[in-house]
Amino acid sequence: MTAQAKSALITGITGQDGGHLAPLLHDKGYEVFGIIRGQSNLKKARLLEEFPYVNLIEADLLDPVSVIRAVNEADPDELYNLAAVSHVGYSFKNPMLTLDTTARGVLNCLEAIRLTRRSDRTRFYQASTSEMYGGLDYNRPGTGYDEDSLFHPRSPYGVAKLYGHWIAKNYRESYGLFVSCGILFNHEGERRGVEFVTRKITNAVARIHLGLQDDLELGSLYPKRDWGYAGDYVRGMWQMLQHDEPDDFVLATGEAHSIEDFLAHAFREVGVDDWAPYVRQSSQLIRPAEVDILLGNPTKAETVLRWKREVDFTGLVKRMVQHDVSEQRSELAARTASPVG
Numbered sequence: 634m635t636a637q638a639k640s641a642l643i644t645g646i647t648g649q650d651g652g653h654l655a656p657l658l659h660d661k662g663y664e665v666f667g668i669i670r671g672q673s674n675l676k677k678a679r680l681l682e683e684f685p686y687v688n689l690i691e692a693d694l695l696d697p698v699s700v701i702r703a704v705n706e707a708d709p710d711e712l713y714n715l716a717a718v719s720h721v722g723y724s725f726k727n728p729m730l731t732l733d734t735t736a737r738g739v740l741n742c743l744e745a746i747r748l749t750r751r752s753d754r755t756r757f758y759q760a761s762t763s764e765m766y767g768g769l770d771y772n773r774p775g776t777g778y779d780e781d782s783l784f785h786p787r788s789p790y791g792v793a794k795l796y797g798h799w800i801a802k803n804y805r806e807s808y809g810l811f812v813s814c815g816i817l818f819n820h821e822g823e824r825r826g827v828e829f830v831t832r833k834i835t836n837a838v839a840r841i842h843l844g845l846q847d848d849l850e851l852g853s854l855y856p857k858r859d860w861g862y863a864g865d866y867v868r869g870m871w872q873m874l875q876h877d878e879p880d881d882f883v884l885a886t887g888e889a890h891s892i893e894d895f896l897a898h899a900f901r902e903v904g905v906d907d908w909a910p911y912v913r914q915s916s917q918l919i920r921p922a923e924v925d926i927l928l929g930n931p932t933k934a935e936t937v938l939r940w941k942r943e944v945d946f947t948g949l950v951k952r953m954v955q956h957d958v959s960e961q962r963s964e965l966a967a968r969t970a971s972p973v974g
Contacts, residue, residue, distance in 0.1 A: 640664040642707040644694060645715030647676040649824040653867040654713060655684050666707035668692045694738030704745040711874050713758045714742050728789035739797035743804045756811040756874045759801040763818040763927045764791035777930035780881050787924055805879055813873040818859040818885035818929040820866040821949060823956035830892060834899050839957035841911055842903040843965060850913045857889040857926040862944035872938045885929020886942055895950060902954040
């Protein structure tokens, strides 16, 4: 590493956003470090195969000593805290795990910076979320939630994220840490896990198209979300830490589309105009408390950071469907070519 190069430490590097952020930082000349939990983490080999330049550090966000050790080893100019139990539906089933990882993990990272006396050097990014708004108090239809909108989380995930958001702001105000919180609305892409509804849809559409699956089971089709491309959003994370002053920024598209819209666009990509015969709805997949609409207002980020999304909604769906068709076709070819017996 040259004297001018920066270093960055990423928590949650095995997740979707970490998979976009690591190469972005590497291309900008950073030495990239990533925290990974457990000696036998199954994602470790795959991560190093794709990103051989990443320096992995074994640590656990729930173990403050290991987090301090990781910060000492990486000596980061920038720390991106992306780690969380981020599936909203899963958070209802495992609220305690969600609270520990998503809330207490933030505090341990902040304390590690403070206790290692890096408060005047390490810039901290906290991954906040639109789920903190909860879809309530939506009294300005069409304008979307911004940095000053009221919070009312409606899931254990949203509640845990709100703690992380406020404790991050508290350390900015109490200890002078450079802490920026990105309130990101739904951002998706080919790296999204198949347990999330967008990737669940595009993966199923690809499999149905190739004759590998008959139908798709979903919950409610009516909730609307502000969906953007994850690659655009991690660029916004980086821009926040390059700004002169720490602050909070909403990243969003300013457009809301229903799950039904996403479904229709996905099937249309494989030449199917009537998706109804392929979709089954299940009450078991409906959450205890649903958020009807989440729409963001990215005006501040667009004005102050000059951030702008590059992939629109149609382009996002197309990108994801094409990726999954290609991936499923490759897997099918590999199985067909494998010797039997």
